[in-house]
Amino acid sequence: MDNHDGGKGMNLTLKVWRQKDSRDRGGLVAYKVENISADISFLEMLDILNEQLVAKGEDAISFDHDCREGICGMCALMIDGQAHGKDKDATTCQLHMRRYKDGDVIVIEPFRAKAFPVVKDLVVDRSAFDRIQQAGGFVSVNTGNAGDANNILVPHDKAEKAMDAASCIGCGACVAACPNASAMLFVAAKVSQYALLPQGQPERERRVLAMRAAMDAEGFGHCTNEYECEAACPKGIKVSNIARLNREFVRAMVVSE
Amino acid sequence: MKLDPKVPTGPIEKSWDKARFELKLVNPANKRKFKVLVVGTGLAGSAAAASLAELGYEVEAFCVQDSARRAHSIAAQGGINAAKNYPNDGDSVWRLFYDTVKGGDFRAREANVYRLAQVSNSIIDQCAAQGVPFAREYGGTLSNRSFGGAQVSRTFYARGQTGQQLLLGAYSALMRQVGAGAVKLFPRREMLDLVVVDGAARGIVCRNLTTGATETYSGDAVLLCTGGYGNVFYLSTNANSCNVTATWRAHKRGAAFANPCFTQIHPTCIPVAGAHQSKLTLMSESLRNDGRIWVPKKKGDERGPADIPEEERDYYLERKYPAFGNLVPRDIASRAAKQVIDEGRGAKGALSVYLDFQAAIKRVGEDKVREKYGNLFDMYHHITDENPYKVPMRIYPAVHYTMGGLWVDYNLMTTIPGLFCLGEANFSDHGANRLGASALMQGLADGYFVLPYTIGGYFAGAKLAKVGTDHAAFKAVAAEVASNTAQLLAVRGKATPQELHRKLGRVMWDKVGMGRNARGLKEALAEIPALREEFWKTVAVSGSEESFNQTLERAGRVADFLEFGELLAKDALTREESCGGHFREEHQTEDGEAKRDDRNFSHVAAWEYAGEGKEPVRHAEPLTFDNVHIAQRNYA
Numbered sequence: 001m002d003n004h005d006g007g008k009g010m011n012l013t014l015k016v017w018r019q020k021d022s023r024d025r026g027g028l029v030a031y032k033v034e035n036i037s038a039d040i041s042f043l044e045m046l047d048i049l050n051e052q053l054v055a056k057g058e059d060a061i062s063f064d065h066d067c068r069e070g071i072c073g074m075c076a077l078m079i080d081g082q083a084h085g086k087d088k089d090a091t092t093c094q095l096h097m098r099r100y101k102d103g104d105v106i107v108i109e110p111f112r113a114k115a116f117p118v119v120k121d122l123v124v125d126r127s128a129f130d131r132i133q134q135a136g137g138f139v140s141v142n143t144g145n146a147g148d149a150n151n152i153l154v155p156h157d158k159a160e161k162a163m164d165a166a167s168c169i170g171c172g173a174c175v176a177a178c179p180n181a182s183a184m185l186f187v188a189a190k191v192s193q194y195a196l197l198p199q200g201q202p203e204r205e206r207r208v209l210a211m212r213a214a215m216d217a218e219g220f221g222h223c224t225n226e227y228e229c230e231a232a233c234p235k236g237i238k239v240s241n242i243a244r245l246n247r248e249f250v251r252a253m254v255v256s257e
Numbered sequence: 258m259k260l261d262p263k264v265p266t267g268p269i270e271k272s273w274d275k276a277r278f279e280l281k282l283v284n285p286a287n288k289r290k291f292k293v294l295v296v297g298t299g300l301a302g303s304a305a306a307a308s309l310a311e312l313g314y315e316v317e318a319f320c321v322q323d324s325a326r327r328a329h330s331i332a333a334q335g336g337i338n339a340a341k342n343y344p345n346d347g348d349s350v351w352r353l354f355y356d357t358v359k360g361g362d363f364r365a366r367e368a369n370v371y372r373l374a375q376v377s378n379s380i381i382d383q384c385a386a387q388g389v390p391f392a393r394e395y396g397g398t399l400s401n402r403s404f405g406g407a408q409v410s411r412t413f414y415a416r417g418q419t420g421q422q423l424l425l426g427a428y429s430a431l432m433r434q435v436g437a438g439a440v441k442l443f444p445r446r447e448m449l450d451l452v453v454v455d456g457a458a459r460g461i462v463c464r465n466l467t468t469g470a471t472e473t474y475s476g477d478a479v480l481l482c483t484g485g486y487g488n489v490f491y492l493s494t495n496a497n498s499c500n501v502t503a504t505w506r507a508h509k510r511g512a513a514f515a516n517p518c519f520t521q522i523h524p525t526c527i528p529v530a531g532a533h534q535s536k537l538t539l540m541s542e543s544l545r546n547d548g549r550i551w552v553p554k555k556k557g558d559e560r561g562p563a564d565i566p567e568e569e570r571d572y573y574l575e576r577k578y579p580a581f582g583n584l585v586p587r588d589i590a591s592r593a594a595k596q597v598i599d600e601g602r603g604a605k606g607a608l609s610v611y612l613d614f615q616a617a618i619k620r621v622g623e624d625k626v627r628e629k630y631g632n633l634f635d636m637y638h639h640i641t642d643e644n645p646y647k648v649p650m651r652i653y654p655a656v657h658y659t660m661g662g663l664w665v666d667y668n669l670m671t672t673i674p675g676l677f678c679l680g681e682a683n684f685s686d687h688g689a690n691r692l693g694a695s696a697l698m699q700g701l702a703d704g705y706f707v708l709p710y711t712i713g714g715y716f717a718g719a720k721l722a723k724v725g726t727d728h729a730a731f732k733a734v735a736a737e738v739a740s741n742t743a744q745l746l747a748v749r750g751k752a753t754p755q756e757l758h759r760k761l762g763r764v765m766w767d768k769v770g771m772g773r774n775a776r777g778l779k780e781a782l783a784e785i786p787a788l789r790e791e792f793w794k795t796v797a798v799s800g801s802e803e804s805f806n807q808t809l810e811r812a813g814r815v816a817d818f819l820e821f822g823e824l825l826a827k828d829a830l831t832r833e834e835s836c837g838g839h840f841r842e843e844h845q846t847e848d849g850e851a852k853r854d855d856r857n858f859s860h861v862a863a864w865e866y867a868g869e870g871k872e873p874v875r876h877a878e879p880l881t882f883d884n885v886h887i888a889q890r891n892y893a
Binding site: 020021039040041043048050051053054055056057059060062063064065066067068069070071072073080087089090094096098110119120123125126127128129130133134135138139140141142143144145146147148149150152153154155156158159162163166167169170194197199200206211 | 304307308311323324326328329332341343381382383384385386387388390391392393394395396397399406416417418421422425428430432433435436443444467482496497498528530531533534535538539572629632635636638639640642705706709749751752753754755797798799800801804806807808827868885
């Protein structure tokens with residue numbers, strides 16, 4: 001195997017969760033990978049292992065990935081017990097092997113939550129997030145309805161805060177990191193974005209109530225202020241959004257009939 | 258095959274109004290009788306699916322990802338153009354139209370581009386109303402910045418995540434319709450073929466990527482919103498799942514493929530680091546607002562960037578193109594980078610040039626730079642382990658976008674009635690080179706403001722018999738798809754799909770990439786079919802058909818790239834001129850700029866599939882320029 005910088009690469013042991021399908025019990029399987037360059041990404045390291053498995057006629061390890069630049073939210077690995085691994089503010093695909101050393105043993109599991117059933121190996125079903133969006137994560141404005149964009153003024157700081165919340169990529173790391181598998185940070189990010197903007201006002205109460213109810217119906221747990229979600233979020237979304245969600249929720253209970 | 262572009266006659270300012278008036282309408286109660294299948298949920302697909310559902314059509318939407326929110330539009334960074342003229346700097350619909358036609362090196366249809374510029378303003382209005390958190394001034398109005406190929410500030414943005422925010426806006430509109438029961442969503446489905454009945458597109462065959470089942474879906478029209486084919490080069494800025502399969506298989510069912518050789522190499526990407534690299538990462542063009550591109554003046558300079566004094570640096574874009582400076586269009590910036598590196602004046606250590614922010618940091622401070630580009634700087638840091646606030650970025654051109662795609666008429670319909678193609682997947686608006694911040698504009702224009710009108714014209718005029726998935730045509734196509742899958746699994750070779758994909762990518766990049774010549778293209782045309790043969794003898798696809806199987810997915814896509822790559826090379830060989838992103842080394846000016854041949858090549862090349870092993874047929878749609886003065890592009 002070539003290692004582009006000519007130096008000797010790392011030899012690692014991977015313990016990877018293998019599960020044939022949603023009904024299979026699954027378990028950890030150990031693999032050795034050799035001569036891994038420090039400059040490749042974590043997913044490229046898995047690519048190397050997979051190419052070796054496929055060439056031998058064995059089933060490759062399934063894992064979700066797509067853009068490989070930290071924005072699509074598809075990749076989702078629990079690496080040594082940390083959602084997206086040990087880098088702060090980074091997705092799995094942004095993690096590079098320079099963060100590991102020769103001889104390391106790495107445990108790779110799927111994001112675990114009752115609401116995210118395993119599809120195969122490291123792939124989980126996150127469609128619960130889509131259903132929460134369907135309940136109220138939108139502004140009801142049909143195509144063609146809008147007036148001139150500058151007729152809606154949004155103060156700079158509000159726009160920046162809304163953008164902070166809106167940068168959620170829907171990866172589910174917050175759920176995987178939470179001991180209760182709560183989706184509060186995900187819901188809070190969406191509710192906050194719209195609560196901060198004038199465009200979100202007409203449906204402000206209806207939205208928070210509907211999204212909260214949908215979240216509960218999907219089987220996510222409750223928030224007990226562990227703050228693990230903020231620590232795991234690859235986009236640095238703050239728990240202060242959860243405080244805003246709670247305020248919006250209480251306010252909506254009072255205001256709506 | 259007859260190409261009828263259906264461009265309205267008369268003055269260009271009135272052509273879209275005229276076309277809309279002349280399109281027949283479907284009354285509100287009848288709309289629910291028509292079912293539309295939308296393949297792909299990026300900007301074009303999500304916008305179209307949501308807008309059609311709002312109008313009352315029955316819609317089914319399909320995507321390969323686990324959620325509609327993850328299509329590759331999400332990775333677009335810098336911004337979206339519109340002719341709002343909010344900065345009061347002289348912009349207009351006419352100027353956006355003019356810049357886009359010129360930027361495309363006079364190889365796009367004028368009327369399409371004019372319509373794009375016209376609806377650009379409505380897109381910004383719509384997205385702002387949806388709650389897209391665009392950047393704002395302190396007074397609350399929208400902010401703008403500049404992009405390549407324009408001398409006005411017309412680009413709207415949401416930090417370096419504009420594509421993400423616009424896609425989430427369209428996705429939210431789509432989710433609203435799914436929640437209302439107006440759209441049925443099918444994630445983790447890959448379209449593997451098109452079903453044509455009595456000459457019209459009536460359905461699709463998909464692989465259910467979770468269960469492996471072959472599924473059929475019928476409808477009254479099919480929309481392909483499946484993105485570009487940049488991954489034919491293996492390494493590109495595209496997401497891993499981006500592929501040509503949907504458009505290629507539609508091509509084999511009768512849809513003409515237009516200008517496949519028009520591919521865009523983006524000048525500012527993080528350079529290739531090693532053999533196992535799985536993709537290249539873009540650094541947004543918006544960085545060229547504040548970043549200055551340079552290389553050492555001296556050949557083979559071994560010093561690090563900090564040790565090279567100002568007077569020994571060559572800011573070559575500013576030197577060669579003083580009017581546009583670092584903001585020349587992408588094709589020009591990419592070629593200029595290739596030239597200086599070919600001269601032996603690249604940055605230290607890697608195949609790259611410098612993109613330097615020291616001047617901007619000195620001028621406005623690190624915090625201001627962070628506010629504008631923070632996420633891009635972080636991305637760069639994650640990948641390279643270098644801090645771009647301290648040392649200049651090293652960048653190199655990479656495959657980024659494909660201007661070619663399925664041929665469509667003014668109504669976005671392909672040569673198969675009832676099959677429409679939107680966004681990057683079609684060929685229509687960018688000619689031979691796309692300007693920055695125009696992909697988002699086109700995807701959303703097609704989805705929100707063009708297709709919802711033109712599809713009505715098709716339905717009102719078509720006599721469509723009732724066709725369901727029990728029709729014999731569906732069974733026949735599904736059987737072909739299943740047999741193709743079985744063949745992939747039956748080879749049982751030793752070469753992984755990635756390995757064969759890498760081999761194809763090397764041929765494409767070396768011989769059909771930034772610099773093309775007849776000799777290299779002919780070599781590619783011999784090597785690609787040989788590689789295709791090797792693929793079908795040696796490919797290793799493990800796992801089973803009836804399960805989640807990413808190796809099988811990849812193999813199917815590579816098989817199609819191996820067919821499509823040949824057409825791309827053939828198109829590049831036939832087009833004996835240089836224009837935009839298509840640079841034939843035989844056709845250049847003394848300064849190394851692209852030299853067009855308007856007398857012989859002012860046309861769209863639309864290829865017709867002639868059957869397995871047969872030469873495809875090249876048709877030409879002539880391009881006329883009645884409104885924009887055609888000239889050699891000059892950005893100096």
